[in-house]
Amino acid sequence: MxxxxxxxxxxxxxxxxxxxxxxxxxxxxxxxxxxxxxxxxxxxxxxxxxxxxxxxxxxxxxxxxxxxxxxxxxxxxxxxxxxxxxxxxxxxxxxxxxxxxxxxxxxxxxxxxxGMGAVAQEPAWERTLTFAADTAELASARQQVMGLLDGLGISESVMFDIRVAVGEALANAMRHGSPGGTSDVVEVTVEAYEERVAIVVTDQGCGFDGSLPDESDIYAASGRGVMFMRALMDRVEFAPCESGGTSVRLEKHVKRTAGVQGRP
Missing domain, CATH: 3.30.750.24 (STAS domain)
Known part of the structure; x- marks a missing residue:
């Protein structure tokens, strides 16, 4: 060797x-x-x-x-x-x-x-969506977020990875980060760069740093969402919001067949 x-x-x-x-x-x-x-x-x-x-x-x-x-x-x-x-x-x-x-x-x-975190680069575009913290609307929320990435030429397999990670972040925000129930709002910002995409999901909860009690326990009743996010995305960062709540930033390095200018 x-x-x-x-x-x-x-x-x-x-x-x-x-x-x-x-x-x-x-x-x-x-x-x-x-x-x-x-x-x-x-x-x-x-x-x-x-x-x-x-x-x-x-x-x-x-x-x-x-x-x-x-x-x-x-x-x-x-x-x-x-x-x-x-x-x-x-x-x-x-x-x-x-x-x-x-x-x-x-x-x-x-x-x-x-090197993504060190890149001093503004996104080619960014869009923000807001959703009521209603788990009955999870499928619609996922679809709307992923719709912003349509047309960028991202491979089907990578789009699936992003969809699962975004779905887990949305589910956590609605289930754990919305003490006011459906009266609370979950905000999602999508950023498109030349070499990556970023999705930021922000809730109104009491705060969460992304750590789990025992990440080695694959039979735990909860916590798999964070594991999925980390496994499927290149960078996952949790941060507290000044006004309360948690923001999770998901980044994925992508190879695309279409440019990002003027989208969506």
Missing amino acids: MIDLKYESDRTCVARIEGEIDLASVKEVRDTLSEALERGCNNVVLDLSDVSYVDSSCVALLVWLNRVLEPRQGRLVLAGANRDVSRVLELSGLLSVAPVLSTADDEADALSSL
Whole structure:
């Protein structure tokens, strides 16, 4: 096995791994990444495009990285995993429960998703919708929000990911963030950029920071909505509103076949 570590910035590094990640090789990977973490890297890209085999040792490595990076507000992106490696990762369940973990098609996409928060760029357009906090109107609200993204040339699979994440954010806002019931209002702002879309859902509740009592319990009665949002979107940020309530920002890095100017 070979590992090549490159620093993209003081906070971001890329580890390109070649070969197999198993009990015999995982220590070398962990030791290399430990050095990067001690240096201050809070965002880690693991380029797995040349990895042909992983086992439970790799899963343990990812659990360790998640535990280290989460309190730092860091990110871990797995890039370029082949079908077999992806299947092992899916079977592990980590992709849905590890809050800092996401995937990307390749290293370039991974770095783009990590750099989104630093991009000083105004959206090409933004639109704001308001809805009564009535769960009977959830389907209509989802449809209206997604309708703003129609025509941007976003792939069907990515649109589905966004639809599920937006639906979970709307459901949380209406169910948990609206103490006044249907008299409360949920606001949704959609922003379109050249390389990403952002959806901001704001409620009038008592506030929520996005943390869950036990994110490792996949049988918990609630909390899966936040896990879905984190698994499906590239960036999920919860923030308190000055006037009360919570705002959750969902961002997705997209490849489009149509421009954003003049839409919708």
